[in-house]
Amino acid sequence: MGIVEDGLEAAEQAATTRPIPKSAPAQMRALVRAEKGSTRRAAQRLGISQRTVERYIKGQIRTPRSQLAERLASEVRRSWQPRVRARARRRAVTTTGITVETRARFGFTAAPGSTDDPRLRRITQTLPPAYAARLFDARQAGATERQLQAIVAQGLGEQYFRDGGRRADGLEVELQDVDYLDLAFRS
Incomplete structure (x- = not known):
């Protein structure tokens, strides 16, 4: 996963x-429920045997190894x-x-005579619903991390740098060297 996809997942979580349930057997039951009762698919998601999943569900195994515990909680x-x-x-x-809250290097393609040298900026900006829809649709379609970053850059270019069309007409924004990127749903 990339930084934008991780941000979308964190926003959803x-x-x-x-x-989430605390105990490993309860987590395993929740995972099997999410897989519509299929212990086989739950086992495939975790990389363990189907029999091991069944033992967790029955309570025969209560404490998983640390790697399995992390994978189970994550899934x-x-x-x-x-x-x-x-x-x-x-x-x-x-x-x-x-x-979107990010600290990244922004490079610009702009008219001659303007400053287009990339520099590190920290930006917090709310993108309109159209950009949220584009992000979710692209993620659902299997877009690459670069494509997701391009959508975020377009949204930040429109809302932050061009201010909805009130300034910097023709400025194209490129997101580079992302230090961090957090996404959150507004209430």
Whole structure:
């Protein structure tokens, strides 16, 4: 996963209303439930045998190895409360948009005579719902990290640098050397 896709996943996880189950057997049951009752698919997601999954569900195994515990918690987090996450995505795509906080080097393609030297900037900006929709659609379609970063750069170019068309007409923004990028749904 890339930095933008990780940011989208973190934003969705932050939208959940309840914490994931604490114990390994409860987490395993939640993962199997997310896989519509298939212990085989849950085992494939975790890289373990189907029999091991069944033992966790029955409570015969209670404490996993540390690597398995991390993978299990991560997979449960990814599929936890799918309807709540879908509602948050739908709200971001239709009404509230998505907030981007980043520190990155921004390079510009602009008219002659303007400053287009890339420099490190820290920006917090809310992108409109259209850009949130483009991000989610691109992620669903299997876009590369570079393509997702291009969508974020276009959104920041439109909202932050061109201020919705009020200045810097023709400025094209490129996101480079991303130090960090956090995405959040607005309430």
